[in-house]
Amino acid sequence: MDGLDYCALAAAVVLAVPLLVLAVECVVASARRVRPTPPPQGRVPCAVLIPAHNEELGLGRTLDALAPELIPGDRVLVVADNCTDRTAHVARGRANVEVVERFDATRRGKGYALAFGVDVLRDQPPAVVVVLDADCVIGPGSLARLVVLAHETQRPVQAAYRMDPPAGAKAERGIAAFAFVVKNVVRPLGLKRLGQPCLLTGTGMAFPWPVISAAKLGHGHIVEDMQLAVDLVVAGHGPRFAPDAAVSAEFPTADAAAGGQRRRWEHGHLRVIRAGVPRLLASALKGRLSSLALALELGVPPLSALVLVAGAVLVALTGYAVFGGSPWPAAVLGTACSLAALGLTAAWLRFGRSVLPVRTLLRVPLYAVRKVPLYLGFFTKPQAEWVRTERV
Secondary structure, X not given: OOHHHHHHHHHHHHHHHHHHHHHHHHHHHHOOOOOOOOOOOOOOOOEEEEEEOOOOOOHHHHHHHHHHHOOOOOEEEEEEEOOOOOHHHHHHOOOOEEEEEEOOOOOOOHHHHHHHHHHHHOOOOOOEEEEOOXXXXXXXXXXXXXXXXXXXXXXXXXXXXXXXXXOOOOHHHHHHHHHHHHHHHHHHHHHHHOOOOOOOOOOOEEEEHHHHHHOOOOOXXXXXXXXXXXXXXXXXXXXXXXXXXXXXXXXXXXXXXXXXXXXXXXXXXXXXXXXXXXHHHHHHOOOOHHHHHHHHHHOOOOHHHHHHHHHHHHHHHHHHHHOOOOOHHHHHHHHHHHHHHHHHHHHHHHHHOOOOOHXXXXXXXXXXXXXXXXXXXXXXXXXXXXXXXXXX
């Protein structure tokens, strides 16, 4: 092998690592069913913190689903953040819901709202704080599971967060929903079964008070949940996944809103990879296996981006081998791609058939190709500020 062969092999290995991480997580998660456990009978009181920016349409549904899960001593705190609608009015119309309003034209974003809410709770700190988005519905028994696990382990806990396509949605929404299941359910479950921490997904998160009260929340990062997970793992508080605790929401109906949401998520993810992976690797050098595990998890780019780049490089490496180059780079990357495809197939069979029908599978390559402008935009005009997703 000459120098060019080694460069090609290096490119193959760099791409093979996230593909193999994805494959292992999917296979481990899909190996057996999640066995639901009955909700615990007793738990400590908690505070449910709901940051809300112009959420008058969905907040009532969120609060209605939450109400049966509460016990005496619980607090529900809605932070109406820079709202220009009736969000605060809707919250005040519910019994046992506290409402605080925050107005700050320069410090905008969910992170600032969370920091504001935690500061309000400092006068009477709860044992556990649960963060729930204003457009999410919490499943029966899930609040108790989150609170008990966070209190017993003194670690952050992440629920299984799903987003469902709205009724009558285009086929692309089903593909997006499956990608969401892989990211927020399958991969965290694989990490749990491997004894490793997971990323946070922004809602359905439970924190022991000593952890959340010391966390750096007041920033405008567009994916504050991923950034917080990196900070917590480096600090020794790796989040734990709770597969039998569930929260759910719906994808936006309008194409423009859904596209804006994907842009924020995926540009934010790529930004956190760039900054977070080196921090986690530096922490891993101090002997923390959990930091290495989360670095590998965080280093898996958005699924469509990984498929596009790996496919393009595999074609190039195959051509390189055909015209006299070493076949090893193509063999390494081809093997990793095959294993990742096997893992995703296992995940689809176990978790994805309800959201992604067989007839839609053939549209996956086209869906990935359509996202090329989104990823090119990360290099030309990356989204750096938080923007609320329209719900309709």
